[in-house]
Amino acid sequence: xxxxxxxxxxxxxxxxxxxxxxxxxxxxxxxxxxxxxxxxxxxxxxxxxxxxxxxxxxxxxxxxxxxxxxxxxxxxxxxxxxxxxxxxxxxxxxxxxxxxxxxxxxxxxxxxxxxxxxxxxxxxxxxxxxxxxxxxxxxxxxxxxxxxxxxxxxxxxxxxxxxxxxxxxxxxxxxxxxxxxxxxxxxxxxxxxxxxxxxxxxxxxxxxxxxxxxxxxxxxxxxxxxxxxxxxxxxxxxxxxxxxxxxxxxxxxxxxxxxxxxxxxxxxxxxxxxxxxxxxxxxxxxxxxxxxxxxxxxxxxxxxxxxxxxxxxxxxxxxxxxxxxxxxxxxxxxxxxxxxxxxxxx
Amino acid sequence: xxxxxxxxxxxxxxxxxxxxxxxxxxxxxxxxxxxxxxxxxxxxxxxxxxxxxxxxxxxxxxxxxxxxxxxxxxxxxxxxxxxxxxxxxxxxxxxxxxxxxxxxxxxxxxxxxxxxxxxxxxxxxxxxxxxxxxxxxxxxxxxxxxxxxxxxxxxxxxxxxxxxxxxxxxxxxxxxxxxxxxxxxxxxxxxxxxxxxxxxxxxxxxxxxxxxxxxxxxxxxxxxxxxxxxxxxxxxxxxxxxxxxxxxxxxxxxxxxxxxxxxxxxxxxxxxxxxxxxxx
Numbered sequence: 001x002x003x004x005x006x007x008x009x010x011x012x013x014x015x016x017x018x019x020x021x022x023x024x025x026x027x028x029x030x031x032x033x034x035x036x037x038x039x040x041x042x043x044x045x046x047x048x049x050x051x052x053x054x055x056x057x058x059x060x061x062x063x064x065x066x067x068x069x070x071x072x073x074x075x076x077x078x079x080x081x082x083x084x085x086x087x088x089x090x091x092x093x094x095x096x097x098x099x100x101x102x103x104x105x106x107x108x109x110x111x112x113x114x115x116x117x118x119x120x121x122x123x124x125x126x127x128x129x130x131x132x133x134x135x136x137x138x139x140x141x142x143x144x145x146x147x148x149x150x151x152x153x154x155x156x157x158x159x160x161x162x163x164x165x166x167x168x169x170x171x172x173x174x175x176x177x178x179x180x181x182x183x184x185x186x187x188x189x190x191x192x193x194x195x196x197x198x199x200x201x202x203x204x205x206x207x208x209x210x211x212x213x214x215x216x217x218x219x220x221x222x223x224x225x226x227x228x229x230x231x232x233x234x235x236x237x238x239x240x241x242x243x244x245x246x247x248x249x250x251x252x253x254x255x256x257x258x259x260x261x262x263x264x265x266x267x268x269x270x271x272x273x274x275x276x277x278x279x280x281x282x283x284x285x286x287x288x289x290x291x292x293x294x295x296x297x298x299x300x301x302x303x304x305x306x307x308x309x310x311x312x313x314x315x316x317x318x319x320x321x322x323x324x325x326x327x328x329x330x331x332x333x334x335x336x337x338x339x340x341x342x343x344x345x346x
Numbered sequence: 347x348x349x350x351x352x353x354x355x356x357x358x359x360x361x362x363x364x365x366x367x368x369x370x371x372x373x374x375x376x377x378x379x380x381x382x383x384x385x386x387x388x389x390x391x392x393x394x395x396x397x398x399x400x401x402x403x404x405x406x407x408x409x410x411x412x413x414x415x416x417x418x419x420x421x422x423x424x425x426x427x428x429x430x431x432x433x434x435x436x437x438x439x440x441x442x443x444x445x446x447x448x449x450x451x452x453x454x455x456x457x458x459x460x461x462x463x464x465x466x467x468x469x470x471x472x473x474x475x476x477x478x479x480x481x482x483x484x485x486x487x488x489x490x491x492x493x494x495x496x497x498x499x500x501x502x503x504x505x506x507x508x509x510x511x512x513x514x515x516x517x518x519x520x521x522x523x524x525x526x527x528x529x530x531x532x533x534x535x536x537x538x539x540x541x542x543x544x545x546x547x548x549x550x551x552x553x554x555x556x557x558x559x560x561x562x563x564x565x566x567x568x569x570x571x572x573x574x575x576x577x578x579x580x581x582x583x584x585x586x587x588x589x590x591x592x593x594x595x596x597x598x599x600x601x602x603x604x605x606x607x608x609x610x611x612x613x614x615x616x617x618x619x620x621x622x623x624x625x626x
Contacts, residue, residue, distance in 0.1 A: 036565070041582075044582065045582070069567060070565070071564050071565040072566075072578065073563065081563045083465075084459050084463035084464055084466075084480060085462075085463050085464035085469075085481055086563045087481070208581050209581075232583075235583050
């Protein structure tokens with residue numbers, strides 16, 4: 001009985017404390033401003049380094065302290081969260097289609113692609129991660145179709161970024177860059193995509209899950225972004241990067257959400273942060289975290305880490321994201337046709 | 347029959363049971379502890395002192411305690427009504443209580459988004475009032491409330507059903523007010539179940555992940571709970587951070603379960619002593 005009373009007493013005291021503490025919401029003072037960043041998961045480590053630099057820069061310039069609120073989700077999930085009411089001031093996502101979704105919801109009203117870099121902040125390429133020493137001797141896309149190979153690639157239906165991998169295979173095939181696949185033949189390219197997909201043993205829900213499973217020893221090869229491999233290697237992983245002859249340039253967009261900055265009164269701050277992300281200082285940090293950068297000066301400095309690709313193409317090759325979402329990832333699109341046939345064992 | 351002498355078969359089964367529960371529960375916990383301290387004590391302690399982690403832990407505890415408070419009060423009332431009153435739709439209410447058990451937490455999160463999101467059904471009401479639910483603490487609170495609803499009610503229903511009503515009538519005959527009857531006659535019999543229900547609710551609330559991630563958005567320092575922190579750290583290959591956070595979160599739950607168990611045991615001892623006295 002006694003112990004019960006003390007239990008109850010402690011419990012009630014705790015509740016009182018909590019309600020008392022949480023009612024004191026931090027109010028924005030004159031010399032403190034808040035910026036909300038909604039990003040995809042990959043560049044988190046980079047932002048962890050860039051943000052303190054920006055805070056310092058802004059404090060020097062204006063005397064204001066910037067408090068950052070950061071959220072890192074899968075690109076598609078982040079984009080949907082913003083549409084559903086997460087009031088991020090700036091979004092940094094994996095692909096343009098995810099920014100378009102926010103724009104279509106009416107939350108971005110300016111032309112976010114108007115700038116010099118067309119709203120792109122970093123880039124990467126689709127590559128292969130293979131086991132140390134490349135025991136299966138994988139050199140290019142052709143090798144991915146060999147029977148019995150176990151491939152990991154995330155699921156394009158859940159991972160926005162996984163679409164890049166599919167686009168890379170399909171595009172390289174169509175461009176006649178894959179041995180035995182005739183150029184400009186959608187049928188032959190789809191057939192090759194099917195061959196690769198039939199070797200896929202695990203389809204994770206996100207790119208990071210995929211590479212983490214590869215690290216656990218599953219599969220012979222992971223189709224993944226170059227930056228995933230470089231970040232993994234820098235944390236002690238021993239797999240190797242193989243750059244195929246032909247691959248797609250992954251372009252990661254960044255945009256200010258008009259609805260949010262207008263509501264929060266943070267437009268100037270958000271614009272300053274965006275500009276800061278293009279400076280040598282910030283771009284260098286991206287480059288140190290496995291990402292190719294748009295700043296030409298910094299890109300040249302890090303040339304050695306990022307070898308050029310013989311046949312590099314962009315989403316424009318497919319006619320842009322609207323085309324891609326319909327023709328390739330639509331319900332009757334190339335991808336769904338191919339994966340259905342693979343699942344049925346045809 | 348001599349209970350002291352057990353056959354080989356019985357010992358075999360006992361050993362099997364010990365191995366099964368031991369390996370299933372203790373082995374992963376040990377692995378976690380080794381993982382957390384694999385790089386020594388310093389990195390683990392550094393994690394537990396970081397402000398992002400403390401914010402997450404604070405939020406988890408705050409939500410869990412508030413949820414327990416609400417469930418204790420409302421859960422008991424719901425259970426009481428279900429047992430003591432007959433009304434149209436009672437069977438429906440009873441099965442409704444089970445719904446959170448059967449539903450995936452991720453779906454719960456999405457349902458709340460459908461209600462409270464920017465385009466949600468309730469948006470026209472809450473927006474003018476300036477109330478933020480989605481991607482804010484109230485959303486996380488509601489999601490946790492939803493998933494932990496059945497525990498208290500399920501725990502209380504059988505106990506209320508088994509209450510000896512004769513005692514209540516006796517107290518009433520002796521002139522006790524209904525308030526007195528509740529506190530002196532009914533409440534002492536509910537105590538153990540109440541503590542157990544609170545324990546389960548607390549553990550469930552602390553461990554919730556899917557629903558709170560969807561409705562909360564995992565904003566660091568604001569809507570990131572401890573489970574989200576652990577998940578994110580694993581994703582970023584910060585294994586020591588993830589393991590140390592998991593140990594701390596786990597030890598909170600274990601501590602609560604142990605406290606509840608010891609209270610329960612004390613109550614039982616107390617009861618059997620009373621019975622012994624009565625028999626004399």
